[in-house]
Amino acid sequence: MDFLLSGIMAITWQQLIMYLIGGLLIYLAIKKGFEPALLLPMGFGAILVNLPFSGVLDQTLQGGIQAHGIIQWLFETTIEASEALPILLFIGIGAMIDFGPLLSNPKMMIFGAAAQFGVFFSLVIATLLGFGLLDAASIASVAAADGPTALLVSQIFNSNYIGAIAVAAYSYMALVPIVQPFAIKLVTTKKERLIRMPYNPRNITKTTRILFPILVTIIAGLVAPMSVSLVGFLMFGNLLRECGVLSSLSQTAQNEFANIITLLLGITISFSMRADQFVNLQTILIMGLGLLGFVMDTIGGVLCAKIMNLFLPQGKKINPMIGAAGISAFPMSARVIQKMALQEDDQNHLLMHAIGANVSGQIGSVLAGGILLNLIPALIG
Amino acid sequence: MENTLIALEVMGLGMLAIFAVILVIIGIVSVLTRLSRTPSSKEDGRDAPPGA
Numbered sequence A: 001m002d003f004l005l006s007g008i009m010a011i012t013w014q015q016l017i018m019y020l021i022g023g024l025l026i027y028l029a030i031k032k033g034f035e036p037a038l039l040l041p042m043g044f045g046a047i048l049v050n051l052p053f054s055g056v057l058d059q060t061l062q063g064g065i066q067a068h069g070i071i072q073w074l075f076e077t078t079i080e081a082s083e084a085l086p087i088l089l090f091i092g093i094g095a096m097i098d099f100g101p102l103l104s105n106p107k108m109m110i111f112g113a114a115a116q117f118g119v120f121f122s123l124v125i126a127t128l129l130g131f132g133l134l135d136a137a138s139i140a141s142v143a144a145a146d147g148p149t150a151l152l153v154s155q156i157f158n159s160n161y162i163g164a165i166a167v168a169a170y171s172y173m174a175l176v177p178i179v180q181p182f183a184i185k186l187v188t189t190k191k192e193r194l195i196r197m198p199y200n201p202r203n204i205t206k207t208t209r210i211l212f213p214i215l216v217t218i219i220a221g222l223v224a225p226m227s228v229s230l231v232g233f234l235m236f237g238n239l240l241r242e243c244g245v246l247s248s249l250s251q252t253a254q255n256e257f258a259n260i261i262t263l264l265l266g267i268t269i270s271f272s273m274r275a276d277q278f279v280n281l282q283t284i285l286i287m288g289l290g291l292l293g294f295v296m297d298t299i300g301g302v303l304c305a306k307i308m309n310l311f312l313p314q315g316k317k318i319n320p321m322i323g324a325a326g327i328s329a330f331p332m333s334a335r336v337i338q339k340m341a342l343q344e345d346d347q348n349h350l351l352m353h354a355i356g357a358n359v360s361g362q363i364g365s366v367l368a369g370g371i372l373l374n375l376i377p378a379l380i381g
Numbered sequence B: 001m002e003n004t005l006i007a008l009e010v011m012g013l014g015m016l017a018i019f020a021v022i023l024v025i026i027g028i029v030s031v032l033t034r035l036s037r038t039p040s041s042k043e044d045g046r047d048a049p050p051g052a
Helices: A002-010 A013-031 A036-049 A070-080 A084-096 A100-104 A106-114 A117-128 A133-144 A147-156 A162-174 A176-187 A206-223 A225-242 A247-273 A281-311 A332-344 A351-380 B002-035 B039-044
Strands: A203-205 B045-047
Touching: A013 A036, A013 A162, A013 A247, A036 A070, A036 A162, A036 A247, A070 A084, A070 A147, A070 A247, A084 A147, A084 A225, A084 A247, A100 A106, A100 A203, A100 A206, A100 A351, A100 B002, A106 A281, A106 A351, A106 B002, A117 A133, A117 A281, A117 A351, A117 B002, A133 A147, A133 A162, A133 A281, A133 A351, A133 B002, A147 A162, A147 A225, A147 A247, A147 A351, A162 A176, A162 A247, A162 A281, A176 A281, A176 A332, A203 A206, A206 A225, A206 A351, A206 B002, A225 A247, A225 A351, A332 A351, A351 B002
Parallel strands: none
Antiparallel strands: A203 B045
């Protein structure tokens, strides 16, 4: 009868905490609608990998028999060995993005750069808290507000905290509607939030739409070669969308392909949520640093808009809230800005400007990830 | 402390690099949109999404 009780007897208090965390992620996904496509598989996976002697992990059975676990195999082959899943997801994301609003008003792209400030700010704070540079850079990538980028950076840097980083990256993205209004109100006045911006869309030719992903890839690749896998696959997806001759592939990339990758990514990442690696003080610090990074991203974008306003004439000024939409969380951030603008003035429609800044955040975040991957090893020497 | 100094260096160089890349892209996009406004290339254009 002992074998029937061996599992129950082997449960540790850390594993019990992981069941609660798994349950919380499933609750947030179902009841609150927070990134359900990722948080639900991650939550269920957290329970799967923390069952004692779980068959989803490699086990050595009595008699020295080796049994392979499916989640461990998925993690080792599709994330650890090749980073394939997060990179492939970018094809789907690229195919979903319409860069039209950005091409129509290219100066909005500056906010995609400014709103990466939180990445570098949290890098500095993480080192002050005692994390090594590689772990600090991995933690900082949470502030890119881009789950696949955070996973890729932390995997390439072989971070010990990939589980906590994944949970922080995806849960904070879902919390954008709470975090951003707080941070925006912290650094703007009501008068600034009332600034109106007319929207005059330009005609964007098909040639421009096709050349854009190709040129962005080349420029980003020349400056930050490690970003090529991120930017390149993002822009490859976008090229599928814009070329006009591969609509079937584009639709597949946006729907079935992205869904399959997302489904596998969530459950696979749960491998890094094993109790012995996840339940520690560092996880709480990482969650705090992720939150700080999101706040500083928002403040960076808003302050950039305020600085630009110093040089712009009356009537051409930018509503500083638009700067906050330069983070990668698309389209949540743009919607938050639109909602805030309408709360201040029910005739102030900023959505298209915010979408322009928000899609540039997609480019900015992969650039930030690529730059971390380039600079940190170069400076460590 | 040594790590923090390197992190500060990454912060400076990183923000500089991102702004540099984005400014180059803005320049190229501006040139492309200007060129594409010539009459000969208008026929392959499509409208940007309608404004709010």
